[in-house]
Amino acid sequence: MSMPFQWPADYAPAIQPPIEPPERSLWFVFRGSELLVTAAPAVELPHCNHPKSLGMMPQRIQYLGVLGEQHCFSAEAAAGVAAPKGWVWQGLRALFGALDDAQFALAGRALQIVDWDRAHQYCGACGAATVARKSERSRECPGCGLAVYPRLAPAVMGLVRRERELLLARSPRFPEGMYSALAGFVEPGETLEQCLEREVYEEVGIRVCRVRYFASQPWPFPHSLMIAFFADYCSGEIRVDGTEIEDARWFDVRNFENLPRLPARISIARRLIDAAKGEMLAS
Ligand SMILES: [Zn+2]
Numbered sequence: 001m002s003m004p005f006q007w008p009a010d011y012a013p014a015i016q017p018p019i020e021p022p023e024r025s026l027w028f029v030f031r032g033s034e035l036l037v038t039a040a041p042a043v044e045l046p047h048c049n050h051p052k053s054l055g056m057m058p059q060r061i062q063y064l065g066v067l068g069e070q071h072c073f074s075a076e077a078a079a080g081v082a083a084p085k086g087w088v089w090q091g092l093r094a095l096f097g098a099l100d101d102a103q104f105a106l107a108g109r110a111l112q113i114v115d116w117d118r119a120h121q122y123c124g125a126c127g128a129a130t131v132a133r134k135s136e137r138s139r140e141c142p143g144c145g146l147a148v149y150p151r152l153a154p155a156v157m158g159l160v161r162r163e164r165e166l167l168l169a170r171s172p173r174f175p176e177g178m179y180s181a182l183a184g185f186v187e188p189g190e191t192l193e194q195c196l197e198r199e200v201y202e203e204v205g206i207r208v209c210r211v212r213y214f215a216s217q218p219w220p221f222p223h224s225l226m227i228a229f230f231a232d233y234c235s236g237e238i239r240v241d242g243t244e245i246e247d248a249r250w251f252d253v254r255n256f257e258n259l260p261r262l263p264a265r266i267s268i269a270r271r272l273i274d275a276a277k278g279e280m281l282a283s
Pocket of ligand 1: 143
């Protein structure tokens with residue numbers, strides 16, 4: 001299966017729904033971070049005029065644009081609302097591979113928009129009720145003019161290479177035995193390259209050079225944009241920080257048996273590691 005990094009060419013984002021309400025649309029209805037889908041084995045999204053037709057009364061609705069031929073909306077159900085008969089609330093991560101790639105990617109976007117809309121009904125500066133702008137995805141305070149946009153937190157991931165070895169590390173939060181590339185959030189005023197160099201040095205005491213862009217992935221848990229790079233080892237010995245990182249090692253990619261458990265295929269970390277392995281084994 002392809003990974004959800006590239007938007008399908010047939011998705012056109014938009015903010016204003018058509019004036020004439022579409023007869024049937026694709027609905028991404030969230031209760032917290034759970035999405036309303038039909039029960040397994042056939043996992044499907046509501047395809048209807050309005051969630052009302054399923055007996056649901058959403059608190060807020062957002063228009064997402066057109067996917068293929070279908071208008072798409074996100075909607076927020078109240079906390080604790082039961083799913084209609086034949087439907088279930090499902091955590092988004094668990095739906096990777098169950099929904100098609102385009103729908104999964106759009107569900108990630110929808111979740112972030114629903115969360116943002118809920119959290120910014122009132123101005124964070126003066127407390128007045130905000131209003132949605134028509135021209136772009138933002139909300140504006142009529143009292144003081146503050147504009148709020150969907151929140152994005154850029155994070156940098158770096159996979160460090162030294163000849164035939166990869167530097168992989170584990171955080172205490174990881175599942176047992178799993179190692180991955182290093183990552184951290186970008187600080188104000190920092191370039192992506194500076195962030196990568198700082199994170200690697202802070203977490204494992206290694207200096208890197210030759211930072212090269214690999215790919216990026218939106219990560220809606222809750223609102224990251226992960227930007228992944230390769231980097232070459234420059235100097236230093238591994239010295240883990242002991243809090244963010246509990247262990248870090250050089251793994252020889254030729255020795256498959258000694259490679260640790262890697263992140264799931266949904267993640268850009270896995271794609272980054274697989275790409276490096278492939279390149280190093282081929283060279
Ligand atoms: Zn205000």
